Amino acid sequence: MICEPVIETFGLSKSYGGFEAAKDLTFQVLGPRITGFLGRNGAGKSSTIKMLLGMIRPTSGTATVLGHRIDDAKQSLEIRRKVAYVGEDKGLYAYMTVEQLIWFTRSFYPDWRPEIEKRLLEEYQLPPRRKVKALSKGMRTKLALLLALSRRPALMILDEPTEGLDPVSIEDLLRTITSITADGTSVFFSSHQLNEVERIADAVLMIDRGKLVLNFAMDELRENYRRVTVGFDRSAPSIDLHLPGIERVRSDGRQLSVLASRNSDAIVEWARRCSATSIDTQPVSLREIFLDTVQMGPEATSSR
Amino acid sequence: MLFKLNPSAGQPLYLQVMQQVRYAIETGVLQDGDLMPGIRTLAEELVVSHNTIAKAYTELQHEGWLELRQGLGAFICTRQLTNKPERVRVAQKRAREFVALLRADGFSNDEIQRFLEAEILFPTEAVRK
Numbered sequence: 274m275i276c277e278p279v280i281e282t283f284g285l286s287k288s289y290g291g292f293e294a295a296k297d298l299t300f301q302v303l304g305p306r307i308t309g310f311l312g313r314n315g316a317g318k319s320s321t322i323k324m325l326l327g328m329i330r331p332t333s334g335t336a337t338v339l340g341h342r343i344d345d346a347k348q349s350l351e352i353r354r355k356v357a358y359v360g361e362d363k364g365l366y367a368y369m370t371v372e373q374l375i376w377f378t379r380s381f382y383p384d385w386r387p388e389i390e391k392r393l394l395e396e397y398q399l400p401p402r403r404k405v406k407a408l409s410k411g412m413r414t415k416l417a418l419l420l421a422l423s424r425r426p427a428l429m430i431l432d433e434p435t436e437g438l439d440p441v442s443i444e445d446l447l448r449t450i451t452s453i454t455a456d457g458t459s460v461f462f463s464s465h466q467l468n469e470v471e472r473i474a475d476a477v478l479m480i481d482r483g484k485l486v487l488n489f490a491m492d493e494l495r496e497n498y499r500r501v502t503v504g505f506d507r508s509a510p511s512i513d514l515h516l517p518g519i520e521r522v523r524s525d526g527r528q529l530s531v532l533a534s535r536n537s538d539a540i541v542e543w544a545r546r547c548s549a550t551s552i553d554t555q556p557v558s559l560r561e562i563f564l565d566t567v568q569m570g571p572e573a574t575s576s577r
Numbered sequence: 578m579l580f581k582l583n584p585s586a587g588q589p590l591y592l593q594v595m596q597q598v599r600y601a602i603e604t605g606v607l608q609d610g611d612l613m614p615g616i617r618t619l620a621e622e623l624v625v626s627h628n629t630i631a632k633a634y635t636e637l638q639h640e641g642w643l644e645l646r647q648g649l650g651a652f653i654c655t656r657q658l659t660n661k662p663e664r665v666r667v668a669q670k671r672a673r674e675f676v677a678l679l680r681a682d683g684f685s686n687d688e689i690q691r692f693l694e695a696e697i698l699f700p701t702e703a704v705r706k
Contacts, residue, residue: 305628306626306628307626307628444624447624448621448624451620451621451624451625451626451627452617452620452621452627454626454627454628455616455617455620455627468584468585471584471585472584472624472625473624473625473626474626475626475628475629491589491590492589492590492591495586495587495588495589495590496587496588496589498587499587541699553695554695554698554699555587556585556586556587556588556698557587558585559585
């Protein structure tokens with residue numbers, strides 16, 4: 274698989290008055306892959322996405338999407354032509370019927386694919402003559418996806434696509450996302466559903482309070498991240514925090530819990546040299562990483 | 578064939594797919610010439626990234642378990658399999674005896690499973706004074 278950056282940011286920042294929504298974000302998103310974009314509410318996910326799409330201007334820094342600069346008017350237009358975006362509110366005209374809206378949207382895109390439109394209309398079982406305002410939330414999401422995918426975009430950006438959907442609709446949506454990449458389209462989606470992200474994502478980008486905190490491939494997480502829990506029959510010795518791969522250490526009397534992003538063997542080795550009485554190594558789920566990485570709330574800022 | 582993937586296991590999903598295919602071949606569930614589902618179909622069925630299945634298939638092809646025929650699909654290839662089913666039967670018998678031994682020592686199924694998993698995933702780390 275040849276991976277090329279579809280999104281690249283360089284010190285991207287956005288502040289609203291005194292509030293910094295995005296702080297000095299520098300990262301790469303590779304394609305054609307599925308990348309999950311994680312962070313708590315208000316962490317800066319939507320602001321970042323809006324900057325990439327040219328909907329708001331960065332305060333400083335810049336970015337490229339599919340090789341086009343976001344701060345150049347002409348190139349930004351090109352970005353919007355090649356990127357499909359499905360946002361939280363879906364932005365559909367409520368008073369139109371499904372077929373009117375499809376017809377209306379189609380007129381804006383010269384490379385519209387009628388065969389994809391037809392296939393998805395059937396697959397999603399959307400009622401062509403029903404008004405958009407009378408559609409369920411799940412159907413509205415499917416309609417937004419149909420409009421986005423019929424353009425055969427190079428990159429699809431979704432902002433919390435599964436929000437408010439029932440389990441069956443979520444499964445349908447995830448299935449659609451996995452099939453998008455089969456056609457060479459890259460997917461960048463924000464979500465709070467960590468088990469969904471864990472299943473379908475090839476890579477994960479995590480931000481917290483406007484800052485980038487993690488950017489890794491899911492295979493890397495599965496292969497290298499480990500939680501090593503070490504027990505002693507006396508109070509636990511302090512671990513050399515400079516051992517490579519140590520992300521977080523918690524200690525509780527005679528026990529130590531170490532989160533390692535790699536190199537867990539060295540930690541086990543260390544524990545053995547300190548004659549630990551029990552050593553247990555477990556793989557780490559995305560949920561654990563998330564909870565361990567993002568700060569728990571304003572009152573807990575000093576706990577790290 | 579039926580797959581069961583565990584996204585939170587400490588093992589990449591493409592490796593899980595590969596392992597399950599190899600196991601199915603060893604146990605005769607998949608046989609020479611069987612047609613595997615297309616990459617896209619399987620990715621959608623398991624609801625995992627297309628890249629996961631593509632990687633698993635490519636690796637299985639490198640290992641010689643899968644033959645990709647242009648336009649026709651992916652076929653199981655068991656030429657390198659010699660006498661495996663018999664070996665598998667012997668191994669299964671050994672495993673059965675070993676588990677029976679631990680049960681006789683009073684360990685529960687859960688405990689035995691954890692011992693084995695720990696031993697397989699992290700072979701050097703089960704120390705206890």
